[in-house]
Amino acid sequence: MAFLPIYNCYHPTMKQSTEDVKEIDGDIKKLVDDMFETMYSADGIGLAANQVGISKSLVIIDTSAATNEEDPKHVLINPEIISFSDEENEFQEGCLSVPKFFENVIRPKKILVRYWDLKGKEHKFEADELLARVMQHEIDHLNGILFYERLTPIRKTLSKSKLNKIRKGITKPDYEMVY
């Protein structure tokens, strides 16, 4: 396994939509292993493949640091959100591509998501609370959307100078970052 450098949110790769995974081969399995190692060493709970510069529709999640889930590791291949609850909640988010920046985001509380696992099995999964939150954040990455784009207008304005420092590399993470 290897640590993969994490791409900064302003890197052009982060704004591109990702391509579907067509075959779950050894390269994909190795990528998943490397992404877990990268996420754990950077203290994250979710990571999308394009955050390590691979423009494929793949995310990994492990919320065990924050929940008591029995099986906290999730690998979502070609995920798609089929439906969102009307009910919303507000929660503070962060992102390994947006170092040292945390802001509250309003999102639907529950989602129904369809994805494939590493064995090629299709799942339809109803996620709630933190897991629904992380899945929405990560699937946004696959569509080129960063969480600060979902802030309320006033929070966006108030975040400008912090985000500028992240863009210029003045605010740096404790791990290797690609600009």
Ligand code: NI
């Ligand atoms: Ni993120």
